[in-house]
Amino acid sequence: MLLNKTIGFIGGGAMAEALIRGILKSGMIEASQLIVNDISSERLRYLTNLFSVETTSDSQELAKKADVLFLTVKPQVMNHVVDQITPVVSKSTIIVSVAAGVTLSTLQNKMPGVPVVRVMPNTAVAVGEGMSAIALGKYATSSIGEMVSSVFASVGKVVTVGEDLMDAVTGLSGSGPGYVYVLIDALTDAGVRVGFSRQTALLLSAQTLLGAAKMVLETGEHPAKLRDMVTSPGGTSITGIHVLEQKGVRAALIDAVVAATERSKEMGRK
Incomplete structure (x- = not known):
């Protein structure tokens, strides 16, 4: 071509x-x-x-x-x-x-x-x-x-x-790496908090996000289904997810994408 x-x-x-x-x-x-x-x-x-x-x-x-x-x-x-x-x-x-x-x-x-x-x-x-x-x-x-x-x-x-x-692309995937870096950084801090060296915590965090993203892309399964596959009744994953929902992490990510989209529109009008 x-x-x-x-x-x-x-x-x-x-x-x-x-x-x-x-x-x-x-x-x-x-x-x-x-x-x-x-x-x-x-x-x-x-x-x-x-x-x-x-x-x-x-x-x-x-x-x-x-x-x-x-x-x-x-x-x-x-x-x-x-x-x-x-x-x-x-x-x-x-x-x-x-x-x-x-x-x-x-x-x-x-x-x-x-x-x-x-x-x-x-x-x-x-x-x-x-x-x-x-x-x-x-x-x-x-x-x-x-x-x-x-x-x-x-x-x-x-x-x-x-x-x-x-503008929505800019808000989601264009700005998205920034959101993911925040998540990786926070998970790394959490790893340090529970006893890992920062280097090991960073590896655990970054590879976990990479692997999870690859699972979504390669299996074609809805992320909610993949989430359900790792949330055993009364187990550790559902306990952690419960805390994320209590703290509004899902809503915060949605709000971040909407805000970034609106900012992209504003910049385009200048």
Whole structure:
């Protein structure tokens, strides 16, 4: 699908690095197909040494060459980047934006007729276990959506949603790693409290969450059913779950996602 295409990245930060690592590891493209642009020459040298990719300091030059152009920059600089490349972007170039809060309409108003795809990945793409949601712009066909999905599938799981749900994606999976880190940290403290070293407690906590998540994904069972499988009558698990319900942990997580979703909407309106 990406054979013989030139793939460009404007912005060579952590997200670009994770995506480049994933797509090269998957074998869907060769390093010779990649060109990366960044304002930092040090960062460009690092990526060249790491992946043997071509780099450039000229975003317009890259925009002219790229068949697929990933905009992996911070939201606050997106308008500046798009203004720079708009005069040279071809209508056959596929634009993939990963900037939170930057809408498809914002991009398409600046680049009319150009196929644009908006993606909200989370930070776990860095370890190949990310969760990404994609939304297709007006000129992005289903085949373009499949191509973009294949790229992000190389670093985790992918779903396609309407853009109206992108703020909810941000609130749930985009911000979700932060919630999970709080849980891991709290479980680690609990492990220390009951006698483990912090290192052992952290391993027990993190691996337990990883294993539980994998059980949900690989069995396809509802988490409530899996929970019931480990809650023996009068046992330790149901005793602990009872305390979690008393303390409102379930409601707090729901409230956190709703609040983060609303904050994403507010940021998008600015």
